[in-house]
Amino acid sequence: MQSFLNSVDLEEDREDFATVSGLATWIAGHGLASPGYVPSEGDRLRAIEVREGIRDLLLPHGGDDVPEGTVSRLNDALGTVLLTPVFAEDYGLRLPPAGAGLDAVLGRLLQIIYASSIEGTWQRLKVCRNDACRWAFYDASRNRSGVWCTMARCGSKMKARSYRRRAQSASSR
DSSP: OHHHHTTEETTTTEETTSSHHHHHHHHHHTTOOOTTOOOOHHHHHHHHHHHHHHHHHTGGGGTOOOOTTHHHHHHHHTTTOOBOOEEOTTSOEEOOBOSOTHHHHHHHHHHHHHHHHHHTOGGGEEEOSOTTTOOEEEOOOTTOOOOSSOIIIIIHHHHHHHHHHHHHHHHTO
8 A cells, every 4th residue: 555655756756657557567566457457547547546535544644634525536536446245264354356457456455454444554654744745654653653754854854944934933023
């Protein structure tokens, strides 16, 4: 899931889904391709919509609000994805995707969200508070207080900006 969310790098101006072939390469590279599936331009746009919707859903994990309309847009984009409950040989319940094409790819990603929600790790996946970054990261801190992808990459930048704002405000009084 983290790799899906980080298929765009805002600071480096890299978008893995910039083209249909880029989406196909990403899907194949992550072992999510179904035999014979060739993404369309609509699939590419939908994958971006889902990625950005899920990224926005992570904002509360770092203390921010979800933008209005996010849940509705995400549900619309995922409306045809089907997960079918199936009991496995070990008697555990599985939710394999029932569709094909991009629905199957998105279904596999939703399985990850579902499993991490049950395991209690979903809340640890966060989005960097630096709006110029928005990199998805796993908060491994004991108290789950991480808000930046890394201190070196964004934390120090954001703290320096905050300090400059406070210093300017104090000097203008």
